[in-house]
Amino acid sequence: MPDKPIISILGGTGAQGSALALRWVNAGYPVVIGSRNGRKAGQACEHISGQIKSASISHDDNVGAAAKGQIVVLCVPYASQRSTVESVRAALGGKILVDATVPLVPPKVARVQLPEGGSAVAAIQAMLGDSVKVVSAFQNVAAHVLGDLSSAVDCDVLVCGNDVAARETVIKLAADIGVRAIHAGPISNSAAAEALTSILISINSRYKVSGAGMRITGLDLTRK
Ligand SMILES: NC(=O)c1ccc[n+]([C@@H]2O[C@H](COP(=O)([O-])OP(=O)(O)OC[C@H]3O[C@@H](n4cnc5c(N)ncnc54)[C@H](OP(=O)(O)O)[C@@H]3O)[C@@H](O)[C@H]2O)c1
Numbered sequence: 001m002p003d004k005p006i007i008s009i010l011g012g013t014g015a016q017g018s019a020l021a022l023r024w025v026n027a028g029y030p031v032v033i034g035s036r037n038g039r040k041a042g043q044a045c046e047h048i049s050g051q052i053k054s055a056s057i058s059h060d061d062n063v064g065a066a067a068k069g070q071i072v073v074l075c076v077p078y079a080s081q082r083s084t085v086e087s088v089r090a091a092l093g094g095k096i097l098v099d100a101t102v103p104l105v106p107p108k109v110a111r112v113q114l115p116e117g118g119s120a121v122a123a124i125q126a127m128l129g130d131s132v133k134v135v136s137a138f139q140n141v142a143a144h145v146l147g148d149l150s151s152a153v154d155c156d157v158l159v160c161g162n163d164v165a166a167r168e169t170v171i172k173l174a175a176d177i178g179v180r181a182i183h184a185g186p187i188s189n190s191a192a193a194e195a196l197t198s199i200l201i202s203i204n205s206r207y208k209v210s211g212a213g214m215r216i217t218g219l220d221l222t223r224k
Pocket residue numbers: 010011012013014015016017034035036037040041074075076077078079080084100101102103104138139140141142143144
């Protein structure tokens with residue numbers, strides 16, 4: 001894989017996907033926005049290229065984007081997670097699928113309501129089988145925090161996946177956009193990151209803030 005792989009973001013027109021796209025384009029990654037709506041995707045690209053000179057950004061439908069991406073990132077609401085992955089499944093073989101899905105169940109999004117089996121992202125790994133390396137990440141960082149290039153991202157994200165090398169790749173992708181990402185074990189552990197989002201939403205509400213995040217302490221990341 002060349003120095004900077006093509007990152008395709010399914011749901012890249014949304015809050016989390018477009019913020020990640022902005023950060024990765026700013027870090028010099030070629031990004032493809034995947035969307036069901038070409039006009040909306042074009043606007044998302046213009047929004048990014050308007051902020052970043054020499055941006056490498058384009059768009060396609062989700063199937064086309066998944067085919068073009070060397071790494072595919074999923075940023076759609078939980079209710080459409082499975083159907084979106086089903087629709088692009090043929091393009092995912094051999095790739096890393098980074099899944100930011102949180103199984104929120106409106107209207108009680110500040111209450112942990114994990115699906116049967118525990119983790120929404122682990123369910124996608126089970127559905128796809130081992131030929132796709134599913135990595136769970138970015139559940140615990142708010143879109144508006146990622147979307148503000150003028151501020152550092154003051155929180156950690158947990159990275160879960162069964163393939164350690166795939167987790168390492170995603171940790172580097174996060175580091176390149178200024179996000180400290182931490183190995184957090186196999187894909188089943190994603191349940192904890194997914195649950196934590198509802199807790200952060202609850203903290204936001206209780207303390208009247210909008211971007212509560214969390215830090216893992218006690219680490220010396222110079223030693224592995
Ligand atoms: N927002 C945050 O701060 C945040 C933080 C951490 C994790 N997350 C998680 O990241 C994921 C995306 O969150 P978001 O806030 O970015 O969501 P969003 O803005 O509501 O939606 C993201 C995109 O998903 C696509 N989409 C919406 N409904 C769809 C459907 N029925 N079928 C297929 N695609 C559909 C849309 O893209 P097109 O219309 O262009 O196809 C939309 O722009 C969620 O699972 C969320 O829990 C969000």
